[in-house]
Amino acid sequence: MSQRHIGIVVGSLRRESFNRRLAQAITGLAPEGWSFEFLEIGALPPYNQDDDAAPAETVRHFKERIAASSAILFVTAEYNRSMPGVLKNAIDHASRPYGKSAWAGKPAGVVGISIGAIGTALAQQHLRTVLAYLDMPTLGQPEVYLQARDGFFDASGAIADAGTQRFVQSWVDAFAAWVERHAAR
Template sequence: MSIKVAMLVGSLRKDSFNRRLARAVEKLAPGELAFEHVEIGGLPLYDQDFDGNYPTSCQQLKQQIEAADALLFVTPEYNRSVPGVLKNAIDIASRPWGTNSFAGKPGAVIGASIGATGSALAQQHLRNVLAYLDVPLLGQPEVFVQFKDDGPVDPNGEITVESTRKFLQGFVDRYVQWVHTILKR
């Protein structure tokens, strides 16, 4: 059974640390997980005025989320919170009222930053939003990765620090268990 995972990375930067982290997690995952990277950079800003007639790009985002079995959010921390581009995508996919595309899908939140707290505050804000949107979230292990110029993940998503590899593998293994548990309900 293939499990389709919608992966939303909250950074648009070409060499984003969070995009590197997403690639690393994807490489550690078993073949039963099929990751689909959800592009969020070209979306218009959410506006309730288009709830009755969603723009095509917003309809496509909702369809992509709805087609997924599970969710993985990979977020940087901007000014102690979630990047606007990620929050905008979440607002679009959860609206209009009564058409929340995320509801009931098992999910997890991870992130990276150059700061010592590795996106902890952004993740907490994101968890609050996703709890409201009825996304059952994996609670442990929490993944706060601090990036430096030399790693722990290179631009190709190769993990360069063995302790990081072991930790991320533990996360991936637990995430797979979580997804199976929620999908069996």
């Protein structure tokens, strides 16, 4: 595997976010030589097209960190059967102004965890629709919709159940192969 720097966008701002914990667990399952950077979205202002010519420093920095990433891993919560507004806000910022999207061509992966029985299935589907429009080649299979239950993560933050960890590892392996196929050399 090549050296890869993966940007992680967590679609939840909650301090004890299951999705941030899942993202951290995934970093421990990644191929050797991969590095990760959490691309924080909480300080981005609400998107306003009037600001495209002179974006806030937080927006410029966010777009620079996306550009420096080999691929993007979206780990999203599901709010009201869709992606969180804060995630859509971040996506909109980095896609603008038209023709200068930081997302274009970046390979992407989408996973999520929720207390609901269907995990984050609907949020992921909505997110995939947006990523397709943004020209981000996005891993389609396998899909990962996890349900957070007591004891899902062990004391170290890893996925506690061996079967679930193998399942997520298979997704990480598929994502790694996807990135190798699609990342700019």
